[in-house]
Structure formats: C-alpha cells, structure tokens
Amino acid sequence: MPIFGKADKNRTIPGKKSTAGKSSADFARLPRHVAIIMDGNGRWAKRHKLAIAKGHRQGTENLREIIRHTDDLGIPALSLYAFSTENWSRPREEVEALMQLILDFFASEIDELDAKNVRILILGDKSRLPEAQRLTLIEAEERTSGNTGLRLNIAINYGGRDEIARASREIAKKVARGELLPEAITEQTVADHLYTAGQPDVDLLIRTSGEKRLSNFLLFQVAYAEFTFPKALWPDFSVKLYDEALTDFGARDRRFGGR
Numbered sequence: 001m002p003i004f005g006k007a008d009k010n011r012t013i014p015g016k017k018s019t020a021g022k023s024s025a026d027f028a029r030l031p032r033h034v035a036i037i038m039d040g041n042g043r044w045a046k047r048h049k050l051a052i053a054k055g056h057r058q059g060t061e062n063l064r065e066i067i068r069h070t071d072d073l074g075i076p077a078l079s080l081y082a083f084s085t086e087n088w089s090r091p092r093e094e095v096e097a098l099m100q101l102i103l104d105f106f107a108s109e110i111d112e113l114d115a116k117n118v119r120i121l122i123l124g125d126k127s128r129l130p131e132a133q134r135l136t137l138i139e140a141e142e143r144t145s146g147n148t149g150l151r152l153n154i155a156i157n158y159g160g161r162d163e164i165a166r167a168s169r170e171i172a173k174k175v176a177r178g179e180l181l182p183e184a185i186t187e188q189t190v191a192d193h194l195y196t197a198g199q200p201d202v203d204l205l206i207r208t209s210g211e212k213r214l215s216n217f218l219l220f221q222v223a224y225a226e227f228t229f230p231k232a233l234w235p236d237f238s239v240k241l242y243d244e245a246l247t248d249f250g251a252r253d254r255r256f257g258g259r
C-alpha cells in the first residue's frame with residue numbers, strides 16, 4: 001500500500017496541526033529536526049514468538065506512518081537510525097534480512113516519497129554495502145535530490161564516530177591543499193563536512209524500547225537536543241506516542257547554556 005496519498009507537493013506550515021486526521025495534539029512548538037533510534041524489533045519478535053526478521057519487517061510497517069506524520073506536520077528534517085556500523089556483528093541471517101528490507105522498503109515507497117517532495121539522504125558509508133543496496137540507495141538519493149520538502153535522512157552503515165573521522169579527513173585534505181587555514185576551522189566547518197551538512201541540528205532525539213543510550217548516533221548533531229525514551233518497542237511506536245513525544249518537547253525549557 002502506498003504510504004502517501006496522491007501527488008501533493010504542497011506542504012503544511014511548520015507548527016500547524018497535523019492534517020493527517022489521526023492527530024488531535026496541539027503543538028506549542030515543533031522541532032526542526034527529529035532523530036529516531038528505532039530500537040526494540042528483536043524484543044518485539046521475541047514477545048510475539050516470531051523470528052527476528054519478522055520483527056524488523058513489522059518495524060518498517062510502522063516507519064511509513066511515522067514518516068507520513070512527520071511530513072504532515074511540516075517538520076523539516078527526520079533522521080532514522082536503520083543500521084549501525086556495529087550491527088554487522090549480528091548473525092548473518094539477521095544482517096541479510098535487514099539488507100533485504102532496505103531493498104523492499106525503497107521498492108515500495110520511493111514513488112510516493114518522491115511524489116510527496118521528500119528529499120532522501122543516506123547517512124553512512126554506502127561503499128561497504130552489497131551492490132544492489134548501494135545502487136538502490138544512490139538511485140533514491142539522486143531521484144529525490146531536487147525535492148524541497150521533508151529532509152528524510154536514513155542512517156545505514158552509519159556511525160557517529162566514523163562520520164566525525166570522515167569529516168576530519170575531508171577537512172585535513174583541504175588544509176593540505178592550501179584551501180583552508182587550520183585557524184579558520186570552526187564548529188561550523190565541522191558541521192559542514194558531516195553527512196547532515198546544511199541541515200538544522202537535532203532538536204529532539206527519540207529512542208524507543210526504553211534503552212537510554214546513543215549507540216553512536218549523530219554524536220555531533222545532538223549536542224543540544226532534547227532526549228526522550230519511550231518504553232514502547234519500535235513496532236509498537238504509534239503516531240499517538242510520537243505526538244506525545246512532540247508535545248513533551250514543546251514543554252521543555254531549552255536554555256542552551258543561557259540564563
């Protein structure tokens with residue numbers, strides 16, 4: 001089933017109520033960038049006495065609703081942690097199931113995402129991925145590169161430390177070529193060399209399943225993010241729970257070190 005309705009490049013005004021019809025929440029203030037660590041698929045599968053792969057598949061069903069809702073709300077950027085640099089250490093069958101899900105997800109969703117003016121960016125090193133996945137991801141990025149709507153960042157073979165090391169190498173190359181003075185390197189220079197260059201910092205980080213850790217996600221970008229750790233396992237994370245996290249965010253007193 002397509003995740004989005006018919007082609008509609010019009011967007012809602014940021015901060016407006018959802019037009020999805022499912023949300024009755026009234027948001028005082030919405031984040032400009034939401035990051036989600038989609039955790040708990042394994043426990044969900046176990047709880048339902050299903051194979052791990054089924055848990056991951058159920059997690060992609062859920063994903064559609066969350067992306068659609070983010071877009072309906074007019075939140076400018078959404079980053080999803082789909083596969084970490086550490087997840088390669090999982091059993092081979094599980095890694096294969098996750099790789100297959102990447103292909104299935106893009107095959108079923110790319111048309112609607114593109115029609116919705118969503119711009120897809122893959123965070124992470126695509127060069128280590130199998131060829132089919134790599135080509136699918138590059139194609140999705142290229143096809144949507146001119147879109148101006150929701151920035152949908154999907155982290156695959158992503159690690160925050162790896163991203164910072166990569167940015168450091170890029171900056172060092174510029175210094176070596178004489179294009180940049182070491183004294184001229186600022187926080188902004190670093191930000192400009194991350195995968196998320198040009199995007200707002202993360203305002204709200206959600207990690208499902210009750211775990212309270214970053215697991216190497218967007219280390220630089222979450223410096224002043226608000227964190228929330230809903231207990232729900234990712235496949236059970238509903239639009240209603242998402243709205244609760246967004247409402248909670250709107251009530252936070254963000255100080256950024258000031259008085």
Ligand code: IPE
Pocket residue numbers: 038039040041042043044082083087098209
């Ligand atoms: C998150 O679910 C999905 C990925 C890491 C790809 P998990 O598979 O980590 O679920 P739990 O933590 O084992 O429940």
Ligand code: IPE
Pocket residue numbers: 037038039040081082083084087211213215
């Ligand atoms: C983080 O979850 C990675 C993703 C959700 C893709 P993990 O389940 O891999 O993290 P740890 O191992 O519990 O820290």
Ligand code: MG
Pocket residue numbers: 039040041042
């Ligand atoms: Mg996990």
